[in-house]
Each structure stands twice: as structure tokens, then as C-alpha cells.
Amino acid sequence: MAAQSNIDDADIARFAEQAPQWWDPHGTTKPLQRINPVRLAFIRDRLAARFGRDAKSLRPFAGLTLLDIGSGAGLVAEPMTRLGFAVTGIDAGDAVINAARAHAEGAALAITYRAEPVERVAAKGNQFNAVLALEVIEHVPDPDAFLRAAASLVAPGGALILSTLNRTARGFVLGIVAAERILGWVPRGTHDWRRFRRPSELAATLRRQGLLLEAMVGLSYDPIRDRWQLTSDIAVNYLIMAVHPHR
Amino acid sequence: MATARVELAVVGGGLNGMTLGIACASAGLRVAVLDREDPATILSERFDGRTSAIAYGSMRVLAGIGVWPLVADQAEAILEIRVVDNSAPLFLHYDHREIGDEPLGWIVENRHLRRALHDRAGQLPNLELIAPMAVEQADYGAAATLTLADGGKLQAELIAAADGKNSPLREAARIRTVTWSYPQIGIVTTVRHPKPHRGVAVEHFLPAGPFAILPMTDSRSSIVWTEDAGLAPALLALDDGAFHRELQRRFGDFLGEISVEGPRWSYPLSFLHATSYIAPRLALVGEAAHVIHPIAGQGLNLGIRDTAALAECLVDGRRLGLDLADATLLARYQRWRRFDNVMLAGVTDGLNRLFSNTVPPIKVARDLGLAAVAHIPPLKRLFMRHAMGMIGDLPRLVRGEAL
Numbered sequence: 001m002a003a004q005s006n007i008d009d010a011d012i013a014r015f016a017e018q019a020p021q022w023w024d025p026h027g028t029t030k031p032l033q034r035i036n037p038v039r040l041a042f043i044r045d046r047l048a049a050r051f052g053r054d055a056k057s058l059r060p061f062a063g064l065t066l067l068d069i070g071s072g073a074g075l076v077a078e079p080m081t082r083l084g085f086a087v088t089g090i091d092a093g094d095a096v097i098n099a100a101r102a103h104a105e106g107a108a109l110a111i112t113y114r115a116e117p118v119e120r121v122a123a124k125g126n127q128f129n130a131v132l133a134l135e136v137i138e139h140v141p142d143p144d145a146f147l148r149a150a151a152s153l154v155a156p157g158g159a160l161i162l163s164t165l166n167r168t169a170r171g172f173v174l175g176i177v178a179a180e181r182i183l184g185w186v187p188r189g190t191h192d193w194r195r196f197r198r199p200s201e202l203a204a205t206l207r208r209q210g211l212l213l214e215a216m217v218g219l220s221y222d223p224i225r226d227r228w229q230l231t232s233d234i235a236v237n238y239l240i241m242a243v244h245p246h247r
Numbered sequence: 248m249a250t251a252r253v254e255l256a257v258v259g260g261g262l263n264g265m266t267l268g269i270a271c272a273s274a275g276l277r278v279a280v281l282d283r284e285d286p287a288t289i290l291s292e293r294f295d296g297r298t299s300a301i302a303y304g305s306m307r308v309l310a311g312i313g314v315w316p317l318v319a320d321q322a323e324a325i326l327e328i329r330v331v332d333n334s335a336p337l338f339l340h341y342d343h344r345e346i347g348d349e350p351l352g353w354i355v356e357n358r359h360l361r362r363a364l365h366d367r368a369g370q371l372p373n374l375e376l377i378a379p380m381a382v383e384q385a386d387y388g389a390a391a392t393l394t395l396a397d398g399g400k401l402q403a404e405l406i407a408a409a410d411g412k413n414s415p416l417r418e419a420a421r422i423r424t425v426t427w428s429y430p431q432i433g434i435v436t437t438v439r440h441p442k443p444h445r446g447v448a449v450e451h452f453l454p455a456g457p458f459a460i461l462p463m464t465d466s467r468s469s470i471v472w473t474e475d476a477g478l479a480p481a482l483l484a485l486d487d488g489a490f491h492r493e494l495q496r497r498f499g500d501f502l503g504e505i506s507v508e509g510p511r512w513s514y515p516l517s518f519l520h521a522t523s524y525i526a527p528r529l530a531l532v533g534e535a536a537h538v539i540h541p542i543a544g545q546g547l548n549l550g551i552r553d554t555a556a557l558a559e560c561l562v563d564g565r566r567l568g569l570d571l572a573d574a575t576l577l578a579r580y581q582r583w584r585r586f587d588n589v590m591l592a593g594v595t596d597g598l599n600r601l602f603s604n605t606v607p608p609i610k611v612a613r614d615l616g617l618a619a620v621a622h623i624p625p626l627k628r629l630f631m632r633h634a635m636g637m638i639g640d641l642p643r644l645v646r647g648e649a650l
Contacts, residue, residue, distance in 0.1 A: 025574035033573075033574065033575065034575065036569075036575070037564075037567055037569065037575055040567040040568060040569070041567055044566070044567060044568070055566070056566060057275075058274075058275045058276075058565055058566065078568070078570070079567055079568025079569055080568055081568070082565070082568040082569075083567075083568040103389070105389075106388070106389025106390065107389060107390070107404075107570065108252065108390070
């Protein structure tokens with residue numbers, strides 16, 4: 001299976017091992033859970049503006065579809081389902097997908113989960129109003145191939161939102177030295193700095209796929225208030241949104 | 248029996264529980280409020296003869312959720328507050344005109360507030376009042392499941408415990424409390440007087456504890472009389488004539504000869520603070536989380552601020568698609584409310600200890616303290632805004648904004 005080649009087996013094994021505790025507020029995904037409200041707010045506000053929906057209503061995205069690439073245990077797929085999207089979540093490991101299915105069932109949420117690489121979904125020709133790939137691209141051996149597949153899944157008028165870590169000196173110091181080795185927020189070996197991507201690199205690849213960069217924002221940790229917030233500083237963690245120009 | 252499912256289940260249909268249920272339902276959440284009492288019972292006059300002091304900030308919460316218009320006619324505005332130390336020449340006087348046009352607060356009979364809350368709840372199709380219905384058990388897992396007295400089950404993402412100071416849900420969740428009893432009893436009754444009160448609330452600091460005269464509609468005042476626990480049973484057992492004389496002696500004659508209306512109520516005074524306001528899929532509000540001394544009339548106001556804060560956390564969270572019991576939401580609620588509640592609990596406890604004694608140096612110091620507050624306008628305005636519930640990191644509903 002050629003498509004499987006764009007998956008890092010060591011990463012998948014590590015995530016599978018952690019799968020049972022992905023929803024544990026004190027487990028290994030605690031940093032992701034802490035970041036979650038901030039990135040969900042970015043996604044909701046941007047997509048509501050894109051699709052002309054009211055971000056203050058409880059189900060603003062009813063009638064729209066969303067693909068969550070690297071959905072993990074559903075930390076984003078479940079909220080997006082509650083906000084009205086018909087969500088498909090894909091991830092590379094069976095253990096993670098099974099954990100996600102079990103959790104969605106407990107929460108009485110209807111989500112389609114599949115253990116499938118993005119390239120194979122793209123090959124089927126399906127498209128979605130919104131495509132998310134959050135904290136995924138830094139784990140992928142061939143980011144350009146990944147981006148091409150993800151971009152092709154965006155329906156006309158739709159949007160792609162990515163989040164990752166920047167390949168800067170501060171990205172190394174904070175994303176790896178601090179988060180993994182000093183603070184122990186994420187297990188050692190979670191990230192490889194060489195796989196971090198600069199926003200300009202992502203934007204260039206997406207532009208070649210016909211997507212236009214619409215928004216870019218940094219995510220940073222405020223140690224005084226002990227909380228994450230959106231900032232203009234994109235040197236460490238950042239989110240970008242690119243849109244399909246045709247309506 | 249099929250298991251019903253809502254988003255939020257509020258256990259306890261008292262003033263706080265109903266306020267929380269209405270706030271969340273009016274923002275679109277599917278809510279069930281459960282109460283062990285029959286609504287017909289709790290709306291009767293005999294069930295609760297007490298009155299509540301509704302601070303300005305609490306009024307805004309009730310207005311924001313559509314309840315205030317249903318009770319405003321039965322609320323008497325507090326325009327001034329006079330704080331008088333036992334026979335001391337100095338007293339503290341708060342006049343609402345010093346900080347604006349709005350009253351400092353309102354006095355409302357609890358039965359009118361309960362009726363307004365029930366009427367408003369009846370207007371919300373996504374709020375179900377399940378009463379009378381006792382909760383037998385709560386289980387917390389992928390959802391919270393309540394087992395009801397009729398054998399039915401109700402599932403919710405989050406349970407809000409508004410089940411009072413003995414909160415069975417708090418006990419079952421093994422949340423510990425810090426608690427003590429005051430050697431005091433609160434005696435509550437209503438009096439009618441020939442002269443109008445002109446919206447003036449009076450707090451007399453008597454040696455046994457504070458004696459409050461709170462303006463009600465129709466030339467009536469509500470009495471909240473804190474008395475030594477040893478003396479209270481004898482007072483409560485007095486015949487009407489003797490009780491009236493004891494009351495008049497403390498009340499004074501500034502409003503003429505008073506007449507006692509309705510029954511006397513009494514309740515022991517205690518302090519309680521839960522060591523945590525949250526547990527997985529559980530949040531405590533109102534007296535389940537904190538019981539404070541009634542000296543400043545702030546108990547219900549703290550509860551209403553809890554409900555406004557919790558409703559805001561839950562609605563903000565749901566607008567992000569989060570589970571209502573998401574750890575980040577519950578942590579935000581607890582962080583937000585604990586500070587305010589602990590501070591006011593400490594202040595009211597300290598005030599009671601300070602004023603309920605006759606040791607001369609303390610008496611001189613507190614009279615000087617009252618005088619100092621009276622003569623330093625910024626400090627006084629700060630105290631007034633505090634009494635109005637307009638200090639601190641305010642929930643949107645308290646600020647008069649939509650949820």
C-alpha cells in the first residue's frame with residue numbers, strides 16, 4: 001500500500017500506547033486539552049465567518065461537512081459535531097480510532113471514524129466544506145504530499161485549517177526543550193524539530209493546490225495567567241486557514 | 248423505562264437552582280430541574296416566610312433571564328442603608344444617590360420570587376421541571392446518570408447540585424466542607440408600621456448580633472433578628488404580646504407602633520464552605536457550596552452570582568462544542584467563584600465577630616471604623632458598590648449583557 005508510506009510507524013505506535021488516556025484530563029493529552037478551547041474558538045469564528053453562520057448559536061454549522069485529519073480520540077471531532085457539522089474523523093491507528101468511537105458513543109455523538117490515511121480518502125474523490133489537520137503535519141514524513149491530499153479534499157468555497165509548530169529557534173527551545181524535556185507537558189520524542197514547517201512553506205504548497213491563505217495566528221502560553229491565547233506571534237505554535245476561492 | 252437525556256440536570260428547584268436552569272435554558276440548552284417538593288407546596292405562603300435581599304447585580308441577572316419583570320411589582324427598593332452600632336452616636340449612612348440613580352438593592356418575599364421563577368420556567372419549552380421527584384442516586388461516567396425515586400433514569404452531561412447546605416450530591420461525591428455553627432439563631436418575621444420606611448434599611452448592631460429592618464412593599468418591614476442561641480428558644484416561645492414588646496424594644500419607635508404580621512421563623516446560623524466546587528460531571532452552586540452569616544444579606548446574592556458564572560462557563564463552552572463537564576469549563580467556574588465567595592464569607596464572619604461583642608476596645612475601634620468609612624467617600628463608594636454586587640470579575644449577566 002503506497003499510501004501507507006506517508007505515516008510514521010514509530011509515531012503511530014506511541015499514540016496507540018497513549019490512546020486509552022486521550023480523554024483523561026490529567027493524562028498525556030492534557031496540554032492539548034488546555035489548548036483546545038483557544039483553537040476551537042479560532043476554528044469556530046473563522047468558519048462561521050466563511051460560511052455566513054452565527055458563531056453565538058449553539059449549532060451554527062448544521063448542514064455542512066467536516067473532515068478531521070488526525071482526529072486522535074476526538075478532542076476536536078466531538079466539539080465540531082456538537083456545533084452541527086457532519087464529521088468524519090480519520091487517523092492512522094486502529095487503537096486510537098477505537099478509543100475515539102467508544103468515547104463518541106458514550107457522549108451520544110454520531111461521528112464517522114475511519115483508520116485511513118488522508119491520501120486514500122483523497123483518492124476516492126470525496127470533498128468536505130471544512131478540512132482540519134491539527135498538530136498532524138509535524139508527524140508526517142512527506143508534508144508536501146500530505147498537504148496536496150488535504151487540499152484536494154476541500155470543497156469549492158470551503159476551508160482548510162492547519163495547526164503546527166514553527167521551525168524556528170524558539171520553536172525548538174519552547175516546543176521541544178521546554179515542552180518535552182523541562183516541563184514534561186508532552187512525552188519525550190513526541191516531536192522532531194526537522195519536521196516542523198514554516199508558515200511560508202505551507203502557504204506556498206497550498207497556493208500551488210489552488211488554496212489561498214486567509215488567516216494566520218500564533219498560539220502562545222501565558223505563564224503568568226497559566227493559559228493559552230491567540231497572538232500575532234507565530235514563532236512557536238501557529239494556526240493557518242486557507243480557502244478554496246470558488247463558491 | 249426509557250432513559251431520558253438532557254444536557255444539564257439541576258438538582259434542587261430552589262431560588263438558585265431555578266435561576267441556573269432558566270439562565271441555561273434561555274440560552275438554548277436542554278435542561279431539567281428536579282425538586283423533591285411539590286411546586287404547589289413551595290409556592291404557598293407557609294412554606295417560606297423569608298425575604299431576600301436582591302442586590303443590584305442580582306437584579307440584573309434576574310432581568311437578563313426574563314424573571315425580574317415578573318416580580319418587580321412586589322420588590323421594594325432599598326434607597327438608603329443606615330448602620331447603627333448599639334446606642335453609639337456614630338453611624339454609617341449609605342444613600343444610593345451618592346453613586347447614581349439606581350437603588351442599592353431590593354427586598355422581595357421569597358414566595359413571590361419562587362412564583363416568578365416558576366412562571367418564567369413555564370415559558371421555556373427546553374426546560375423541564377420534574378417535581379415532586381427525589382433523586383436516589385447519581386453515577387458519573389461517560390454521562391452523569393440520575394436514578395429517580397420512581398425508578399426512572401435521567402442522563403445529563405453535567406449535574407448542578409443546588410440541593411442546599413446539606414447537599415446529598417456533595418456528600419455522595421465526597422467533597423469535604425469546612426463548617427462551623429454560630430452560637431446564634433436567626434429569627435425572621437414581618438411587621439407593619441404606621442409611618443413609611445421611605446426605602447431605608449436599618450442594621451442595628453446589638454450585643455447578641457445584628458438586627459436588620461428591611462423595607463418591604465405596603466408599609467411593611469422584614470425583620471432579620473440574630474439572637475443568642477441560648478436565649479432564642481425562650482423568645483420564640485413568648486406569647487404574641489410579649490414577643491411584640493421584645494421586638495419593639497429592639498426595633499425602636501422611629502416608624503411608630505409596629506404590629507407583627509404572620510408567623511415567626513427561626514433557623515440556626517452556620518458557616519459552610521466546600522473544599523471544592525467541582526467533581527467529574529458535577530458542579531456545586533449556592534448553599535451546596537457555601538453558607539455564610541446573614542449579617543450582610545449576601546447569601547442569595549452569592550448564589551445568584553454562582554449561577555450567572557456557571558451559566559456563562561457552560562454556554563461559552565457549548566458554543567465551542569465542548570462537553571458541558573469539560574475539565575477546562577469546570578475549572579474556570581471554580582476559579583471564578585471561589586475567590587469572591589471566600590472573601591465575602593470571611594468578611595461576613597469577621598463583621599459578625601467584630602460587632603457581636605461588648606469588649607470596650609473593640610467597640611471603640613469599630614465605632615471609629617464606621618466613622619472612617621463614613622468620612623472617606625471613595626472607600627464608602629467602594630463599600631456601596633460591593634453591597635450592590637458590582638465589584639470583581641463580573642459575569643456578563645451581572646454586567647447587564649446577554650448570555
